[in-house]
Amino acid sequence: MPTKQSQRTPTQPRDLNAPFFDLREVAWILGVSVDTVRRRIRAGLLPCSQAVEGGTITVSRADLDAYHEATRLVRLPARNVRRRPARAAA
Structure with missing residues (x-):
């Protein structure tokens, strides 16, 4: 008898090039929980759509790519700060 996964369990998408993903697939792609995806949608950080009220x-894909570009961490360029030599111990 097959077991049913929780609706909060991230799942790997069948096709990573698909035009749309459900919340569980988005959570797997971003490496976060489904609840975190819901919070980011509620905060307006991640656009989404719903065909019918109460539906999936x-x-x-375009919104997911835009979100990834906007939130990726980039190393800041090094500042040209002149460092003083360390003092010799007395």
Whole structure:
């Protein structure tokens, strides 16, 4: 008898090039929980769509790519700060 996964369990998408993903697939792609994806949608950070009230929430590939670009961490360029030599111990 197959077991049913929780709706909060991230799942790997069948096709990573699909035009739309559900919340569980988005959570797997971003490496976060489904609840975190819901919070980011509620905060307006991640656009989504819903065909009918109470239906499946989907995120488009374009919106997911834009979110990733906006939130990726980039190393800041090094500042040209002149460092003083360390003092000799007395």
